[in-house]
Amino acid sequence: MLPSKLRNILASADNRDLLLSSAFAFVIRVFGAISGFAATFFIARHLGASESGYYFLAFSIVTVISAFSNAGLENTVLRFTGSAPDLAVNTVLKSLLLILALSSFSALVLYFGAPYFSAVFFSKPELAPVLKFMSLGVIGLSTLTISAMALQGLRRVSASIFVLNIAVNLLLILSLYVFVEMSAAELAKTYAVSSFVVGAVGFGLFYVFRPRIAKLAISWRELFASCGPLWIVVIMSQMVQWSGQFMAGAYVSSEALAQLAVAQRTAMLSSFILIAVNLVVAPRFAKLYRDNDMAQLERLAIKSVKLISLFALPVIGVMLVFPSFLMSLFGSEFKEGAALLQILAVGQFINAMTGSVGFLLMMSGHERDMRNVTLISGSLALLLTWFLTAQFNIVGAAIGTAIAVATQNLLAVYFVKKRLGFNTLAIWR
Numbered sequence: 377m378l379p380s381k382l383r384n385i386l387a388s389a390d391n392r393d394l395l396l397s398s399a400f401a402f403v404i405r406v407f408g409a410i411s412g413f414a415a416t417f418f419i420a421r422h423l424g425a426s427e428s429g430y431y432f433l434a435f436s437i438v439t440v441i442s443a444f445s446n447a448g449l450e451n452t453v454l455r456f457t458g459s460a461p462d463l464a465v466n467t468v469l470k471s472l473l474l475i476l477a478l479s480s481f482s483a484l485v486l487y488f489g490a491p492y493f494s495a496v497f498f499s500k501p502e503l504a505p506v507l508k509f510m511s512l513g514v515i516g517l518s519t520l521t522i523s524a525m526a527l528q529g530l531r532r533v534s535a536s537i538f539v540l541n542i543a544v545n546l547l548l549i550l551s552l553y554v555f556v557e558m559s560a561a562e563l564a565k566t567y568a569v570s571s572f573v574v575g576a577v578g579f580g581l582f583y584v585f586r587p588r589i590a591k592l593a594i595s596w597r598e599l600f601a602s603c604g605p606l607w608i609v610v611i612m613s614q615m616v617q618w619s620g621q622f623m624a625g626a627y628v629s630s631e632a633l634a635q636l637a638v639a640q641r642t643a644m645l646s647s648f649i650l651i652a653v654n655l656v657v658a659p660r661f662a663k664l665y666r667d668n669d670m671a672q673l674e675r676l677a678i679k680s681v682k683l684i685s686l687f688a689l690p691v692i693g694v695m696l697v698f699p700s701f702l703m704s705l706f707g708s709e710f711k712e713g714a715a716l717l718q719i720l721a722v723g724q725f726i727n728a729m730t731g732s733v734g735f736l737l738m739m740s741g742h743e744r745d746m747r748n749v750t751l752i753s754g755s756l757a758l759l760l761t762w763f764l765t766a767q768f769n770i771v772g773a774a775i776g777t778a779i780a781v782a783t784q785n786l787l788a789v790y791f792v793k794k795r796l797g798f799n800t801l802a803i804w805r
Contacts, residue, residue, distance in 0.1 A: 404534045408541030409645050415545040416641045418552045420634065420706040423560055429630030430503050431560040432637035434510040435567070436618040437493075441486060442517040443614040445479035448606030450525040451738050452599065457529025458659030458739070461587035463594045468526045468582060470599060472519065479518040486511035498625045510564035516571025520544070523578025529659055532585050539578035544570045605743035612747075612754025613734075616784050619757040620777035623765040632770045635713030638706050639774065643720035646691045647727055653680045654732050661732070661739035673740075674798040681731035681800050688728035695721040716774040723778030726785055731800040733788035745791040753784035 420428045449471040457464040486493070487508055494503035524540035547570035552558060558566075621640070624633050657680050664673040695702060699714035699721075737746040757780030764772030793799045 404537045408537045411542045411545035411549070412641065413645060415548050416638060417706055418549050419563065420638055420710060422552050422558065423563070425631040425634040425707070425709040427560040427630075429632075429634035429637065430500070430506045431510075431563055433498070433500075433503060433621060433625045433630075433633055434506045434560075434564055436621045436637070437486070437507060438510050438513050438517065440611070440614045440618055441482050441511075442479065442514045442521065443610045444607075445482045445514060445518045446475050446521060446607075446610060447478060448603035448608070448610050449475060449599075450521050450610065451606045451743075452603040453522055454525040454529045454658060455602065455662050455739055456594065457526050458531075458662040461530075462589055462592045464526070464529065464587050465591050466593045467599065468522065470594065470596070471522055471603075472579070475518045475522055476515065479515045483511050483514040486514065500625065500630065502630075503625075505561040506564045508564075509561055509568060511568075513564075513568035513571045516568060516573075516575045519575030520571060520578045523575060523582050526582045527578070527585065530582075530585055530587070531656075531659055532581070533656065535581045535585070539574060539581065543574040543577065547573070602743065605747040606738065608747045609734075609738070609743065609750045612750035613784070615754035616750070616757045616780045617777070619754075619780070620761045620765070620773035623761040623776075624770055624773040627765045628770050628773075631709060635703075635710055636716055636770055636773055638710050639703065639713045639716035640720050640777070642702055642717055643695060643724050646688050646695065646721065646724045650684050650688060650728055650732070653684055654735055657732055658735045658739055661736055665740040670796070673796065677731065677736055677792075677798065677800055681729070684728050684731055689725070692721050692725045692728065713770075715771060719771070719774040719778050723781035726782040729801065730785040730789050733785060733792050733800055736792050736796065736800070737788060740796060742791065742795050745795060746788065749784060749787040749791060752787060753780050756780050756783055 419431060422428075423431060453467055453471050456467045490508040490511060491501070491504045494507055495501050520539050520543075524536045527536035527539065544567065548563065548566060551563070551566045551570075555562070617640075621633065621637060624636050628636075657676060660676060661673065664670075664676065696718055699717040700711055703713050703717055704711040734746060734749075737743070737749075757776060760776035760779055761773050762776075764776045766772070768775070789800055
């Protein structure tokens with residue numbers, strides 16, 4: 377017999393459609409989560425705590441700089457390819473033109489400034505060669521992200537997840553298997569090359585799946601009006617996720633930093649169901665809001681939260697109960713980070729329970745509200761992680777990150793209620 381809650385979710389055709397679509401995305405996303413976990417596992421086991429600490433820090437820096445270089449266009453691309461297929465091709469082409477220019481400039485600054493940044497900001501001169509090689513991945517990461525969002529907007533879920541979450545991880549794992557003696561700098565170089573390759577593949581897939589209808593051009597003004605507020609959203613959201621590692625990079629050893637990085641990547645596994653559901657519902661949110669079907673928008677949002685909660689909570693429970701076992705999988709040096717995993721899992725618990733509130737705001741044209749949410753939570757993340765890391769070392773970085781993640785999602789819940797008129801936390805309805 378099925379549990380009563382699951383029977384209720386399956387009661388209607390709409391629910392079954394959402395569940396089947398999400399189940400397909402879930403299966404594909406599981407492969408993405410496994411590949412991400414496997415990449416983290418092999419990197420940690422292969423490089424050890426010290427070297428992997430440099431690699432993970434460089435990757436976090438490149439991730440944030442790539443987000444800056446994307447200028448908020450990833451969510452603009454998702455929105456317009458999901459709700460306006462006639463604008464999809466022109467939106468993607470103009471977005472790629474912009475991000476290639478911005479990411480190339482950012483990569484050059486990071487490449488030549490790597491020794492300075494490593495010594496002055498992080499007091500880790502050994503980071504310089506890793507950051508130097510990794511910097512070239514800014515261009516590839518930006519390109520593959522835009523391509524993946526375009527594929528998601530076209531509801532090509534498997535292709536989107538492959539480009540965004542699977543392909544680069546598989547190439548990294550393959551390189552570690554083939555080249556046994558790799559340093560963090562050499563792996564960073566491999567990442568940069570892999571991201572270029574996957575970015576090209578992603579654009580090729582978009583071209584194959586592009587809408588075969590009359591094509592219209594989006595104006596530069598409309599493009600900038602949408603991506604401007606989202607630019608801040610993406611950057612500050614990255615601050616929420618990665619500021620703990622930045623601050624830890626300046627205050628703690630490379631070994632402790634590696635423990636935090638591994639704990640955070642493990643905790644984020646619990647959000648794979650949220651991401652899987654988002655892949656399905658985000659384009660639908662955009663279309664329902666454009667059609668002014670607010671009743672159906674609310675029903676879809678509440679159903680998605682129930683589905684996320686049903687599958688995410690057991691994963692989070694395992695992290696809270698067996699943190700030492702999970703961390704020891706990466707090597708004996710990482711077992712000391714068990715408390716970090718528990719702290720970060722609490723933040724991900726709130727992330728799961730609030731549902732797709734960020735996408736609800738962005739896909740319904742309330743980018744400015746989401747900008748305000750991330751400005752508050754991103755600023756809080758920077759302040760908290762700085763203060764708590766200085767006071768409590770690596771544990772403080774984890775606490776600051778968890779509080780910032782929770783704050784961002786709860787503020788988004790408030791604005792969804794204010795603008796759209798319903799509360800995503802009211803899953804009892």
